Amino acid sequence: MIEGYRDLKYTERLAATGLISLEDRRTRGDLIEVFKMIKGTSKLDYKSFFTLDVNSRTRGHNYKIVKERSRLDIRKHCFSQRIVSEWNRLPPSVVAAESVNSFKNRCARFISLGREKSSI
Numbered sequence: 001m002i003e004g005y006r007d008l009k010y011t012e013r014l015a016a017t018g019l020i021s022l023e024d025r026r027t028r029g030d031l032i033e034v035f036k037m038i039k040g041t042s043k044l045d046y047k048s049f050f051t052l053d054v055n056s057r058t059r060g061h062n063y064k065i066v067k068e069r070s071r072l073d074i075r076k077h078c079f080s081q082r083i084v085s086e087w088n089r090l091p092p093s094v095v096a097a098e099s100v101n102s103f104k105n106r107c108a109r110f111i112s113l114g115r116e117k118s119s120i
Helices: 010-017 022-039 084-089 100-119
Strands: none
Touching: 022 084, 022 100
């Protein structure tokens, strides 16, 4: 604990320290892993987890992932299901990053912008 922040609520501590929430950090980590799989820099093949949407009429970026229907609630919380909506929501400028570090920076900016909009 940081001295002086003990009595603050979690959201107030995050704002005071300039950190992002654990939920946002987990989402960012999952998005980075998807990026690495799709770009081929991960040992995992994205085809084992996802199917890319080949429909060219969709809005957004060219790496949209098809969201599979899950009948059971337990399946909805698996990596290959929970991250699809977040990935598809990313703007083309974030997904078009050339390197993992570039993606990390763009993704962090996008997540922080979304958090600012939701607090207004």
